[in-house]
Amino acid sequence: MISQTGQMDLARTITIYVVYLGMAIFSIFIIFLILRRDTKKLNKIFCGFYLCSAIGVIINAIYAPLELNPLVLILHFITYYLFCLAFCFLLIFNLILLKSEKIITLKKQLIILVIYGGLLLVMAPIAFLMDGITIDETTFWKPKYSLFFFIYAISVVSCIGIIPIVHYSIEIYKTFEDKIIRKRWKLYFIGMFIYFVVFYLTSLSNCLNIQVFRDYISIISLLLFGAIALIYLGVGRQLAR
Secondary structure, three states, X not given: OEOOOOOEOHHHHHHHHHHHHHXXXXXXXXXXXXXXXXXXXXXXXXXXXXXXXXXXXXXXXXXXXXXXXXXXXXXXXXXXXXXXXXXXXXXXXXXXXXXXXXXXXXXXXXXXXHHHHHHHHOHHHHHHHOOOEEOOHHHOOOOEEOHHHHHHHHHHHHHXXXXXXXXXXXXXXXXXXXXXXXXXXXXXHHHHHHHHHHHHHHHHHHHHOOHHHHHHHHHHOOHHHXXXXXXXXXXXXXXXX
């Protein structure tokens, strides 16, 4: 996000290069801890969530100071796509925990990933051909979403990603009898909830394109550190043991 003077504003700089980039480094470290312990399929799927988020953040850090289209627009779309795609890995992870890999086979996992990823790709023509995303001097190089793009993206992510994740997480919690495991799963659930809220608010801020609201979201985004930490403490740490 560039100010009228052509320089990135302080809130955007802190959000991208302190909060988000720090989150990416933390996510990569978590991936290392989990895969160092075991590279089994379930671990890789769980790490897919962190990997998509980390790559998205790194791309975001690369294009943020640029004032060059269509490069900036393309890179922002890739960033947002990866953030949305990350939820699919949590969904598959939850499904396997609830039903086992014998039921949620590799074929079914790929079908879920292809359907979800394909529906997200529909955002591309909306973004590039229907002015779904605008990033140029008129927006001071801040991403601005059209109402149609926002509604479509949120609908896909919510209906196929977030709502099923929440539903299956609750179902998994009900299967636990051990108090310690239930407590750990609560940490995972709280971490997911925080992550989802920040995702919704960030998307909304890009749609509303109100600077004061963007500034508030920059502050709220600090919660992402806690979110990915709780997700790891709730589930990831057990995979890393």
